Amino acid sequence: MKEFKDFSVEDFVQHPSFRRWVLKSSEADMLFWQQWYLSHPDKKALVDEAYSLVQGLQIVDDTHYDEVELAVEQIVRLRNRTGKAIGLYSLYKYTAIVLVCLGIGTTWYLFNRVPAQTAFLLGSKEVEWFKNNTAKSKTIELSDSSFVHLLPNSQLAIAKDYNSNKREVWLKGSAFFEVKTNKNKPFVVQSNHVLTKVYGTSFWIKESASTDSISVAVVSGKVSVQKVDAQTSQSSNEIFLQPRQHIVMVKEGENQLKSFDNTIDNSFSDSTVATHSTQNFQNTLLSDVLAILSLTYNKKIIYDDARFASCRLTARFTDEHFYEKLDLICLTVQAEYEEFEDHILLRGAGCP
């Protein structure tokens, strides 16, 4: 194994840990490399070059995740049609295999579930509690074949009317969710100050008591998160997350949006004046939205008219700051902005 001090620029560019430092996706790696950089001044030129290369060689993820959902549904439909003739014997075989796949967790669910009498009210909702006070994770299968893998010291409450016209659960602690796609019945997780809406997918929700934050990481599918105020029950705008995106929702202050490996590091920061008018955009052209924003905050916004010509936006802005609004707009149309002295430049691939 080559030592770091014998690394060439090309070696650095490819090393996973080095990349995580440059792309700011891992605290541990960032600490290590910052330290290494300072203690090896003779390698400064090498590292600087490798650093720029890693940044410059990042590739734009232009995948449209909405298309993915539709395509997957179609394939499943076709598969169901072709795979129909299942004999009785095969059916038994299938059932047995499914149980094996689910593992120990299923047993826990079937035999240890909290009996109906102990169901109680969460606010005004009747729920059923599942608590994991063991040292291992437990798998819960919900009535619609969604799975929740509850980590130790975590609790999940399921609405009694789960799978009626919506699917509501409450999470205290951490869990990995595998949600069955059902566009007509939104799957919603309430965890402390964060409300996560699911559109058929697998994702993580983790609670951190030390920093009073909730992390949501998407493995597949699409998810939206919003902050909820406990007192007023008011919720912020929905922030949509794609696979490999991970957001840390801090109770008070800035959220941090990251990618598993590629960096998209937008911090919603506190800046200047907030307007208190509500702006409601329904499938509005991006150009119109930007024009209004530009006028409201007296900032010049420049972008490629042709590229963004077909972009439309549906959003409801209340009292976010200018940069928060800009960030949300950028997230929606998959663009990035750069601030210059007298204007803001919006860059992106545009919309299909």
Added chain:
Amino acid sequence: MYYSEFEKELVTAQDASLFVKEYGREVWLCFKQGDDAAYEKLLTLYYPALLNYGSRFYKDKEFVKDCIQDVFLDVWRKRASLSDVLEPKSYLLVALRRRLMREKSKIRWFTEAMPLDDNYEFEVQFAIETYLINREIQHEDLKKLHKSLERLTKRQREAIYLRFFQELEYHEIAQIMNITQHSAVNLVYEALKYIRLNWIYP
């Protein structure tokens, strides 16, 4: 057994990436055994990667999606005879690439006789063109870097894409591009060397 990985603290991106890989393997195993739900999970997990990769070769998205659909339906039909693949993602990428090349040759048989494996394009967009740039890199350097990237061969671009965007190991890249592991390593290193030579970093 099924989800041993996620019992650890998901703190770093490394854990997250490892989890996704481990999860993918488990889903593949269950799907192979006939688990219907696992098949759907497999689709949701890998469809985006296949769509992104396929789009590098063809701008015609519908054509790419048709090919991906064929790959997944094929995989479902053959599930009983599939092996316990360690890396489902690269398995699927190999299947897609083969299908795309085959389809392409059917369309273009009447044109010049070019070696099948060479007759394709590979388009990829590097972030410097649209990304929020770290202030350390000056604009002039970026323009030079951009020019170098444009001059890479399509194989070099594909190797870089598979290595840095799809995060694949060299043996996986070799499998997908149908080259030796040694060639895969060279492609990436050559590409990096070329970029460096043509972009004099101050």
